[in-house]
Amino acid sequence: MHPRPTVAYSPYATYSREDWARLRADTPMTLSEADLENLSGLTERVSTEEVVDIYLPLSRLLNLYVEASQGLHSESENFLHKGDGKVPFIIGLAGSVAAGKSTTARVLQALLARWPSHPNVELVPTDGFLFPNAVLEDRGLMARKGFPESYDLETLLNFLGDVKSGRERVEAPVYSHLVYDVLNDQKLVVDRPDVVIVEGLNVLQPAKLPKDGEAIPFVSDFFDFSIYIDAAEGLVEEWYVERFLRLRQTAFRDPASYFHRYAKLSEEEARETGLAIWRSINLVNLTENILPTRQRADLILRKGAGHAVESVALRKL
Template structure:
């Protein structure tokens, strides 16, 4: 859980007290829309959206409006201005539900009139292609800091932040477990950009000039989605079992060889992958970035949000 020193840096809210901060903002997301946003094995309800994500969307909206007002003043002073997107970073462990958090937040922020254009990009697209990972002999380290093309990621963020048009981001396939050749996600001057991934709050390796660059340098607001390690392991195993019956059965799936495992074998394999790869990455590279986040969403069982910590 959280250390006392870390807690002193944050205001701490239980679920009821955080929920009240939505300040009567109406829930416009429907059950049908939420169905398309849920992740694997994440039974997130409209009640969860109302109690957790509506207050969060209201908070972000206030931050964005404040930034827009400051930019307007600066523009009046200089006699010109240009659109600068508000960057939100969402970090956390494998299987914690970062992607679902990002999709729900995007859907809610889209509904605010002050910023109707909200883009979502994952850092999976900035992993090196498998061929490059194999060349560097780090295929087994996919998701670790050295497996990302940080230079391309930083350039992407800098270009979007500078207001450039039609900025391209690589696309990653969770079926082939690789970057998709000649496919891109185009980001065109959004009001808000949500960047989701394991490495969002990490320090990156130094570049060729010996400079250490941080993705977080470009963020205006950062979120860490958190849960106890034992819970994360269980969610990972549950997700693996679900994929075994679904995505892994696709002949094109990189993990198709797992599709015919029985339940006992699948649990054993999933637990080994979690403990030898994902748990190591969590402890060595991800968990210590939690105290860099502006806001921490702490989950309990069934992905239900139990506690929210907001930096002073």
């Protein structure tokens, strides 16, 4: 094997929390305390300070990207004498299980929808594009749920292609974390929004390039901007186990829950079980598939204790 080359150049400009917070400028705080409560996750409380320091500057930056994209699309249509109508700006959001992707996605959706030039913002979790449990069981993949091979990539790519082409009422499958499966009787309808946030574990993973040079699209080919939620493995492990313990006291108690059997575990048993699941499945997926895609992101949010973002790395233009 050839040794990895040493290159001094970094494609990112890294900002401390304090330096990044200054980029908010005069962007108004548009979320109330009630909004923050609704946007918070099971183990991640969204604070006013976090929104002001991290997410308002980020929403300001993304607003610049969206408006520039809208302007370029309009001018291109005029130049080409075409009238295809608007196409959405698509943001990809990646990171480990329990890193806080869903919470970040909800906060960004709420903030971006409050900018006047793009009020229609949709959030699409890629969990819905997992193969149904029956298919995973038939293929021996239930223990690898969340790994790249457990997703219906063809359906996801076709969905993104339809959305990006500006088609009306594009349907996405819906996933239930309660029953731990795709819901056949429910669909998420995306109807020509201004912005779409696509959130998932492996959305930045490249496909294997074919030797014959034929085009094979990556999921990230459809993204106009991408974000990776980063944190030390030890912290993510801690957050995962904490979430497992919370679920044991809440959702797992529902008899309809796929994990109802865990509701009667003692706290010590639940902690051991959560840790075992993390280390045997989710940590493996993180190290083998998710973490290697970090450097493909346009922006990396590096979290510390309590889910507080400590630094922001932005890809240089």
